[in-house]
Amino acid sequence: xxxxxxxxxxxxxxxxxxxxxxxxxxxxxxxxxxxxxxxxxxxxxxxxxxxxxxxxxxxxxxxxxxxxxxxxxxxxxxxxxxxxxxxxxxxxxxxxxxxxxxxxxxxxxxxxxxxxxxxxxxxxxxxxxxxxxxxxxxxxxxxxxxxxxxxxxxxxxxxxxxxxxxxxxxxxxxxxxxxxxxxxxxxxxxxxxxxxxxxxxxxxxxxxxxxxxxxxxxxxxxxxxxxxxxxxxxxxxxxxxxxxxxxxxxxxxxxxxxxxxxxxxxxxxxxxxxxxxxxxxxxxxxxxxxxxxxxx
Amino acid sequence: xxxxxxxxxxxxxxxxxxxxxxxxxxxxxxxxxxxxxxxxxxxxxxxxxxxxxxxxxxxxxxxxxxxxxxxxxxxxxxxxxxxxxxxxxxxxxxxxxxxxxxxxxxxxxxxxxxxxxxxxxxxxxxxxxxxxxxxxxxxxxxxxxxxxxxxxxxxxxxxxxxxxxxxxxxxxxxxxxxxxxxxxxxxxxxxxxxxxxxxxxxxxxxxxxxxxxxxxxxxxxxxxxxxxxxxxxxxxx
Numbered sequence: 001x002x003x004x005x006x007x008x009x010x011x012x013x014x015x016x017x018x019x020x021x022x023x024x025x026x027x028x029x030x031x032x033x034x035x036x037x038x039x040x041x042x043x044x045x046x047x048x049x050x051x052x053x054x055x056x057x058x059x060x061x062x063x064x065x066x067x068x069x070x071x072x073x074x075x076x077x078x079x080x081x082x083x084x085x086x087x088x089x090x091x092x093x094x095x096x097x098x099x100x101x102x103x104x105x106x107x108x109x110x111x112x113x114x115x116x117x118x119x120x121x122x123x124x125x126x127x128x129x130x131x132x133x134x135x136x137x138x139x140x141x142x143x144x145x146x147x148x149x150x151x152x153x154x155x156x157x158x159x160x161x162x163x164x165x166x167x168x169x170x171x172x173x174x175x176x177x178x179x180x181x182x183x184x185x186x187x188x189x190x191x192x193x194x195x196x197x198x199x200x201x202x203x204x205x206x207x208x209x210x211x212x213x214x215x216x217x218x219x220x221x222x223x224x225x226x227x228x229x230x231x232x233x234x235x236x237x238x239x240x241x242x243x244x245x246x247x248x249x250x251x252x253x254x255x256x257x258x259x260x261x262x263x264x265x266x267x268x269x270x271x272x273x274x275x276x277x278x279x280x281x282x283x284x285x286x287x288x289x290x291x292x293x294x295x296x
Numbered sequence: 297x298x299x300x301x302x303x304x305x306x307x308x309x310x311x312x313x314x315x316x317x318x319x320x321x322x323x324x325x326x327x328x329x330x331x332x333x334x335x336x337x338x339x340x341x342x343x344x345x346x347x348x349x350x351x352x353x354x355x356x357x358x359x360x361x362x363x364x365x366x367x368x369x370x371x372x373x374x375x376x377x378x379x380x381x382x383x384x385x386x387x388x389x390x391x392x393x394x395x396x397x398x399x400x401x402x403x404x405x406x407x408x409x410x411x412x413x414x415x416x417x418x419x420x421x422x423x424x425x426x427x428x429x430x431x432x433x434x435x436x437x438x439x440x441x442x443x444x445x446x447x448x449x450x451x452x453x454x455x456x457x458x459x460x461x462x463x464x465x466x467x468x469x470x471x472x473x474x475x476x477x478x479x480x481x482x483x484x485x486x487x488x489x490x491x492x493x494x495x496x497x498x499x500x501x502x503x504x505x506x507x508x509x510x511x512x513x514x515x516x517x518x519x520x521x522x523x524x525x526x527x528x529x530x531x532x533x
Binding site: 166169170172173176177179180181182183184185186187188 | 393
């Protein structure tokens with residue numbers, strides 16, 4: 001029963017990882033950019049909501065409502081001021097510029113908020129610890145269920161957007177060939193800016209769950225980026241449902257590792273990530289030729 | 297009246313000047329064939345007109361307005377559509393999605409999915425198929441259809457027969473003839489000289505980025521164009 005509980009809690013943890021990763025996956029799917037500032041931007045959103053709740057007394061849910069458009073605006077500016085210019089220098093330059101941006105953001109947050117750990121959990125009342133007992137041995141946290149529901153709704157919504165709407169078709173077409181979308185009357189720059197804004201709106205939601213379910217500091221972004229990156233690699237870069245599956249695999253692996261020994265929580269996730277990466281390369285799903293073509 | 301005027305146009309690929317001082321005009325409902333050897337500058341000229349390549353000098357006037365500085369998407373909205381060499385469909389999307397993404401700006405123009413299927417019957421059974429899975433001829437038809445869905449006033453066709461089987465080329469040209477009969481304005485790059493002379497009203501031959509011959513297709517012989525093609529004397533039209 002304990003093992004089953006570990007797996008179940010791993011699924012909920014994985015849903016959180018999927019939430020953190022979906023913006024990263026979406027941005028890569030559309031623009032072929034691995035945004036190394038992703039984790040730091042999630043922490044920025046978390047601090048934004050913390051500031052609104054702690055200093056202005058806003059409910060965290062209202063703070064989230066405010067943070068989503070603010071982060072979307074941050075995404076739009078990020079595209080116009082950083083990513084667009086970086087992409088002109090080749091596929092590797094955005095890696096460097098977003099890495100630099102992450103350092104700048106981390107240190108600006110440190111300057112502004114200091115090194116103290118923060119959390120939004122004191123501001124959400126019982127939700128931070130309330131749970132439903134499924135059996136005598138297994139309970140599920142209400143916040144965890146909310147996180148899983150949010151992950152399914154967001155990833156499903158994104159999938160619907162991409163598959164069923166004109167905007168989704170435009171985004172997919174731009175991801176395939178930005179020059180050709182220009183030739184059929186679509187401004188690829190505007191599509192990229194919109195896609196980055198959507199990705200950052202998703203980051204705001206991820207930041208809210210980060211802040212509500214755990215503590216964070218200005219330097220928490222690195223760990224969030226690693227979990228997001230591992231989730232996306234396990235699930236397949238650019239695949240939205242794969243992101244949910246990847247998150248769950250990572251979360252379950254970590255919890256099963258912790259079941260064996262508490263020290264194995266992180267390492268078991270990394271081992272699964274490495275195993276998937278190596279398997280993909282060896283099995284040819286991500287061949288080196290394709291990797292090289294993406295970098296070229 | 298000319299719908300397109302190109303005046304002393306230059307275009308470069310780095311140090312290489314691919315288009316050198318080209319001036320030409322295209323009248324409404326006219327079909328102009330651009331011919332020339334590989335590297336003569338035909339594709340660069342089309343791409344520069346469409347805005348996919350930056351002009352380094354000269355002017356492009358479309359429908360009375362100078363569009364030289366406009367980005368490609370704004371030229372497309374004004375009515376210029378390019379069918380690029382190699383088709384370049386959105387391979388991961390269905391044929392229908394390729395068409396809808398080009399035609400969905402609510403312009404309410406004459407080209408609809410129904411009319412596309414009428415004009416390109418080979419696409420009827422393939423609307424739900426992935427564009428990347430089509431045969432070469434079907435892909436070319438889909439690429440032309442995608443350009444038409446933007447309801448263009450000027451259609452630029454780059455090497456529509458390249459890499460296709462003779463049967464597929466006949467199929468594409470059968471559809472094109474219907475299009476031209478309907479009064480479309482077309483600039484066509486074509487390697488098959490005989491076919492270009494048959495379908496066009498006028499022919500322009502480029503040699504090393506310059507116009508080496510220009511004349512009415514009906515009065516032009518294959519020999520005249522071939523002399524211009526290879527830069528031999530006595531080719532001027």
